[in-house]
Amino acid sequence: MLTESAAIQLYLAEKYPQAGFIPETLEDRAQMYRWMFFLVTEVEQPLWRIARHTFVYPDEKRIPQDVELARQECLEMIEVLERHMSEREFMVGDRLSVADFNAAYTLDWANTDEMLASAPRLRDYLKAMYARPTAPPTIAEAFAAMENSG
Numbered sequence: 001m002l003t004e005s006a007a008i009q010l011y012l013a014e015k016y017p018q019a020g021f022i023p024e025t026l027e028d029r030a031q032m033y034r035w036m037f038f039l040v041t042e043v044e045q046p047l048w049r050i051a052r053h054t055f056v057y058p059d060e061k062r063i064p065q066d067v068e069l070a071r072q073e074c075l076e077m078i079e080v081l082e083r084h085m086s087e088r089e090f091m092v093g094d095r096l097s098v099a100d101f102n103a104a105y106t107l108d109w110a111n112t113d114e115m116l117a118s119a120p121r122l123r124d125y126l127k128a129m130y131a132r133p134t135a136p137p138t139i140a141e142a143f144a145a146m147e148n149s150g
Contacts, residue, residue, distance in 0.1 A: 046070035104129035
């Protein structure tokens with residue numbers, strides 16, 4: 001069994017190398033890892049803190065002040081990504097990589113928490129990623145489908 005979304009994404013990309021989702025050069029692979037780790041530690045981590053302190057933890061364990069702190073930390077890191085993507089179509093190099101799949105989901109989560117308001121390039125990037133014919137549903141679409149099926 002393999003847990004952790006980034007590990008699963010990398011495993012599948014390595015298992016099916018013909019898809020070309022892992023960059024060929026060592027330098028581009030290093031950048032792919034850089035941005036994947038950045039997304040997991042600097043963007044996803046505060047999103048989890050917000051989730052824990054708003055609905056995951058029982059009321060007595062929630063720390064409302066941590067929600068605002070985590071939100072500010074996340075917004076600061078979204079600014080970093082906004083600058084990185086300002087002239088880019090993909091996270092790394094000139095083609096889709098595992099880093100883009102990781103970024104799409106993480107940014108979709110940030111978008112559901114209304115954190116992309118001042119990140120127009122990331123909003124456009126997110127739209128393009130989910131417009132791909134093989135893209136999964138967005139988080140909002142998945143929740144809407146669950147509500148409509150029950």
